[in-house]
Amino acid sequence: KFAVRKSKTKLLDIGINVGPTGSLNPYAVLLPVDVNGVMVKRATLHNEDYINTKDLRIGDQVIVERAGDVIPKVVDSVVEERNGSEIPFKFPSVCPSCLYKVVRLEGESTVICLNVSCPARLERSIEHFVSKVAMDIQGMGPRIVRILIENNLINNLPDIFQLKINDLIILDGMGQKKAENLVKAINDSKTRPFSNFLVALGIPYLGIESAAILANHFAYMENLVKGTHDELLSLPSIGDKIAQSIIDYFANESNLGTVNALNELGVGIG
Numbered sequence: 001k002f003a004v005r006k007s008k009t010k011l012l013d014i015g016i017n018v019g020p021t022g023s024l025n026p027y028a029v030l031l032p033v034d035v036n037g038v039m040v041k042r043a044t045l046h047n048e049d050y051i052n053t054k055d056l057r058i059g060d061q062v063i064v065e066r067a068g069d070v071i072p073k074v075v076d077s078v079v080e081e082r083n084g085s086e087i088p089f090k091f092p093s094v095c096p097s098c099l100y101k102v103v104r105l106e107g108e109s110t111v112i113c114l115n116v117s118c119p120a121r122l123e124r125s126i127e128h129f130v131s132k133v134a135m136d137i138q139g140m141g142p143r144i145v146r147i148l149i150e151n152n153l154i155n156n157l158p159d160i161f162q163l164k165i166n167d168l169i170i171l172d173g174m175g176q177k178k179a180e181n182l183v184k185a186i187n188d189s190k191t192r193p194f195s196n197f198l199v200a201l202g203i204p205y206l207g208i209e210s211a212a213i214l215a216n217h218f219a220y221m222e223n224l225v226k227g228t229h230d231e232l233l234s235l236p237s238i239g240d241k242i243a244q245s246i247i248d249y250f251a252n253e254s255n256l257g258t259v260n261a262l263n264e265l266g267v268g269i270g
């Protein structure tokens, strides 16, 4: 066990990182402080409830804790030292990256951005989209995904299906043969089962088993989009959490635009 060390410093601001699944992760911006020999200027705040429960306000003197190599965290505010200038933090209602309205699913502590084309989420959502359980596009590992995004060849999921051999051969480490294979793998993925396509979209809580049940019941994307909460709940192994997640996903215009664009390219119609 590592010794837990604590120091006191000022909470200068609260920032938000958008994680790969779209979760909005708050962090503390601190007046740099020495905690057991390490200068700490950022610390995790976990989520909205954590900030509210601890009543952390911008300008507060706070206690920062660091145990071993674990990311430092703010564990308390020193209420006695307040002078009235401290500002309570209001958790953002829109994603700091794409400005879409964020949601907090019932019973969850995490606020998430559901926009599939959110720049902060793009890289990881594409990695998920092409993965084995999803569209299973061979030859499109994380390194290639990053290169494609950096070269502006992919800005959203539909862009994957617009890639041309000539776009690809100029990329570092690609070459004619690999480029041809990748374009072929992308085209072949258009015939993936509807259930795998649903998984590929990255709808929170939707795994392959529930996706298979949805695919079996609705058969086509246009039917699923029109599915009501009650209809979803009537299906085996679709609980309230997944049902609401699906409703929220298709209620988002950006997501709907992505799905429609993919459908028009012959992808994931059902």
Ligand SMILES: [Zn+2]
Pocket: 018, 095, 096, 097, 098, 099, 100, 113, 114, 115, 118, 119, 120
């Ligand atoms: Zn976003």
